Amino acid sequence: MRIVLVGPPGAGKGTQAAYLAKNLAIPHISTGDLFRANISQGTELGLKAKSYMDAGELVPDEVTIGMxxxxxxxxxxxxxxxxxxxxxxxxxxxxxxxxxxxxxMKLDAVLDLEVPEDEVVKRIAGRRICRNDSAHVFHVTYSAPKTEGVCDACGGELYQRDDDSEETVRKRLEVYHTQTEPIIDYYKAQGLVVTITALGKVDEVTARAMEALRGDKAA
Structure with a gap:
């Protein structure tokens, strides 16, 4: 299957992409991985992307498309x-x-992960990261540390990244609504979009997505 995964920041796209790719036995291709691989390997496209990024500019579409x-x-x-x-x-x-x-070739489906905006803000703004080890991640609501502000694993200080502040999250949502959300209508015109709710446990969302991709549009 050839699938495009869309959804707002905080919808769990990365997590679901990994599970779905494994279940469907296809590679998970993420923009972040593409950029990191091309830059680390010093490819022509990677060098172009790095030059824009170092200058604080957006990487042009043609570079991303080439990767x-x-x-x-x-x-x-x-x-x-x-x-x-x-x-x-x-x-x-x-x-x-x-x-x-x-x-x-052609796409088989565009999977749209739907999450209410307030839930997106709650998910992202509630994250807390350990200063000693960024792999230690907590959430004030969903996976709170035993002691507020202290990492359960190493005792390090937990903090909120600037990118995770409510103000920043809402700005990211504005960018999503303006730039990315229009592709849903673009693909709806081709009859490719399947929308599911991304609320619930990870395995529940994965099961819902698999059902939708098998053709159960009511999923």
Whole structure:
């Protein structure tokens, strides 16, 4: 299957992408991984992306599209892939369509993870990270530490990242609504969108997604 995963920040796209890719035996292709791999390997596209990033500028669509194209042409993606973070806007969606059409391929589904905005803010703004080890992550509501502000694992101080503040989260949501959400209507016109609620436990959402991808549009 060839799938695009969409949803607002905090919808759990990364977590669900990993589970779904494993269940469907297809590679999980995320924009973040593409950038890190190309930059670390010093590819031409990676060097271009780094030059924009170092200058504090947005990486142009054509660079992101080029990275995605290279990754989708690798042997493990012959039988399908799950795209996470790409396409990020309608221009990228159109480029992806053209790219697939040139290879006589097409998308099978666009999985839209739906989460109420207030829940997104609650999920992200409630995160607390250990200063000693960023792998130790807590949540003031869902996985609170035994002692407020103290990491259960090592006793380090827990803090809220600047990116996780409510003000920043709401700005990120505005960007999502303006730039990325329009691709849902773009793909709806092609009959590709399947929308599920991303509320509940991780395994419940995964099961719901698998049912939807098998054709149960009521999932």
């Amino acid at each position: 995605a194209k290279d990754r989708m042409e690798q042997p493990d993606a012959v039988n399908g892939f799950l795209l996470d973070g790409f396409p990020r806007n309608v221009a990228q969606a159109e480029a992806l369509d053209a790219m697939l059409e040139s290879e006589s």
